[in-house]
Amino acid sequence: MxxxxxxxxxxxxxxxxxxxxxxxxxxxxxxxxxxxxxxxxxxxxxxxxxxPSPSPDDDDDCHPxxxxxxxxxxxxxxxxxxxxxxxxxxxxxxxxxxxxxxxxxxxxxxxxxxxxxxxxxxxxxxxxxxxxxxxxxxxxxxxxxxxxxxxxxxxxxxxxxxxxxxxxxxxxxxxxxxxxxxxxxxxxxxxxxxxxxxxxRVSLPPTAASVAAAAARSPSEAMLHGLIHSAIHGHPVPAATKAFVAMLLKDYPSRDCVHKVLDEAFLSRLDTVKELMGKYASPDFRIAVDSDEREAIQKLNLHSAVLNVKHLLWLIERMVDMRVADNAVKLWSEQVALAADLQKLLTDADMWRNMAPGLPMLVTRCTLRLANSVVIGETLVSRQVRMKLVRSWLPVLNVCRDIAQPMHSGYKSTNCQELEETFLQIISTLPVQDAQELLQQCLGFSTRSVDDCQHLVAAFKTWFRRAARAPQGGED
CATH class of the missing domain: 3.30.710.10 (Potassium Channel Kv1.1; Chain A)
Structure with a gap:
């Protein structure tokens, strides 16, 4: 040697x-x-x-x-x-x-x-x-x-x-x-x-960005798809099964394959939640002949929605851990209709508290997990997606903050306030004009004392500093 x-x-x-x-x-x-x-x-x-560039004062006879x-x-x-x-x-x-x-x-x-x-x-x-x-x-x-x-x-x-x-x-x-x-x-x-x-992000003139589309299905995805389906549906020990499937997904050599399978499972669960919440918000259920029958159907729909949001949260955790949550963030940012249906449910306090008390917390955790992965760089998405994510789910956050007041303080401190801070961090990554629009919708974060909303104070100071700066990269 x-x-x-x-x-x-x-x-x-x-x-x-x-x-x-x-x-x-x-x-x-x-x-x-x-x-x-x-x-x-x-x-x-x-x-x-x-x-090192030589100094003009250096002596030519002096050898450095x-x-x-x-x-x-x-x-x-x-x-x-x-x-x-x-x-x-x-x-x-x-x-x-x-x-x-x-x-x-x-x-x-x-x-x-x-x-x-x-x-x-x-x-x-x-x-x-x-x-x-x-x-x-x-x-x-x-x-x-x-x-x-x-x-x-x-x-x-x-x-x-x-x-x-x-x-x-x-x-x-x-x-x-x-x-x-x-x-x-x-x-x-x-x-x-x-x-x-x-x-x-640091000056006034904004520009647009482009997006790409996804691919086909391979035979090897069938096994992973079946494992995810088994972990989600009806296994006698679901927690242990999910932990085992999560390990298999993490160790699987083809990240692209795992990405596609998780995207498919996420889209399936998301479609189910949208369908169930759409049934709740549909006027057809409001005109049922028997009010007891209507209440039973709504109770069944809401219980099923809670279960599917739990599965959705598990999928989101897997996607974020494996850094393949880009499509999930994009899809979640486009759920304006689902967010509107959730707002209808949350304004009906008697309905969701009696039938689905955990639903607001679960939805907030899904949004928080995806938004936090964007903030810390685990999931990279375009600024259009980041803006839509905040714009779509900010109204739901505001409703959840209001209904959290009579609830125990743990829900509010561990979910709503953390999501407030995360949304403000995402807003700081947007162009000045887009950030201006969204920050004005965040004034509800200041309903507590000024000492409790320093995150909002810092967000506005950042925006004013950037808005006052001369335009960069072009003519005035």
Whole structure:
């Protein structure tokens, strides 16, 4: 093993570079004694070295200390996912092979100095290089700071897939004030069409976005579909069965297959709930000859609705945990009619309290789980879907807040107020004009004392700060 390391070290010192400037000497780096970072199927050496721009006051006779560097063993096939590296490795730029040189090549990449005190100057470049090899964007980009660190490097290397993933994540999640400032700094570096949705959140001119459609069914989905059906319907020990099916879904190798099966099950349960609530709200049931018969039918419908909303909540939990809840959020955001039927039911206090007392809490939990997954970036959806989600279910939240007053305080504190805060977070991700419309409908959140509605105060302060800012990315 030591012989192999010595051979690799000796070989790397003899490799010629494909870039014109020679690599700095290894002895100049604090990383000289550290092991070489290697990626799978590596066939190239890449040296990252700091490239501080010289000061005009520097003396030409004064030789600065060698800049730190980091050597990596990388795969040329993976690097070709970057248009920068693809051009660098093309036949046009590669020198002809010589018999005296090693068959493996060496590349050199200058890393700008972001801050002299930065403890990890190569971190963002290494992460982007790792993404070139793995394409694991969902596992790497988990916070706005991650996307903002990776995006400049992805732009530098013309790594289009990474740029798209960073922009999509940033567009879909809330930002802190500092993160918003970083977005404003980097937006001019982006193409106008890609920066439009980001700028729409911090300045007045809004733009539209597009959506894609879904696919067909495969035979392997039948087993998963049957397992979900068994977990939902009539098993003697439903809790244990659901836990087991949830484990199988999580461990199943094809996420696309699981996505389709859960989408189908969610749509089926949602259609059943809509049908049952539609029967309750239908005037045909109001003119039944026998009022006792009408009450019995309504009781049966409401009990069935409660059961199906419980199944719906279980499906939502699975979809959110597996990060495949995008279609569920979109469908839930379009349920204007269902939300209206629920409002009719909730205004009839005697009916739902006697027949379905748990229904408001279950519906609120479904909305909260989906909305919270959007806020923390587990589920990425377009701004149109985020806006419709708040617009469709905000009236139901307002009704639930009113009926929660005579109920125990636990329901209100753990559901309604948390959903208020989540909706306000989603509103903060919308363009200024859209946020203005929805915030005006949230004034009911202030019915408690001012000290109890700081989330609403913060939301309005954020909106006023953005509305006062000069337009970005265009003419005044």
């Amino acid at each position: 030591s012989l192999r390391k010595r051979q690799r070290s000796a070989s790397s010192s003899r490799l010629a570079t494909l870039s014109s400037p020679p690599s700095p000497p290894r002895a100049a780096s604090s990383s000289a004694s550290s092991p070489l970072l290697s990626f799978p199927k590596a066939d190239l050496f890449l040296r990252l070295h700091l490239d 200390a060698p800049a730190p560097f980091l050597d990596l063993h990388v795969s040329s096939a993976s690097l070709n996912r970057s248009r920068y590296f693809a051009a660098l490795l093309s036949d046009r730029w590669c020198p002809p092979p010589s018999s005296s040189s090693s068959p493996a090549g060496r590349l050199s990449l200058a890393v700008p100095v972001s801050s002299p005190s930065c403890p990890r100057p190569f971190h963002a470049h290494v992460e982007v290089l790792r993404l070139l090899h793995t394409l694991d964007f969902a596992g790497t980009i988990r916070a706005p700071a991650d996307a903002l660190d990776l995006l400049p490097v992805a732009l530098q290397l013309l790594f289009d897939a990474c740029v798209e993933a960073c922009i999509r994540f940033l567009e879909a999640v809330p930002w802190s004030v500092d993160e918003e400032a970083r977005v404003l700094d980097i937006a001019p570096l982006l193409p106008a069409d890609e920066a439009a949705d980001l700028l729409a």
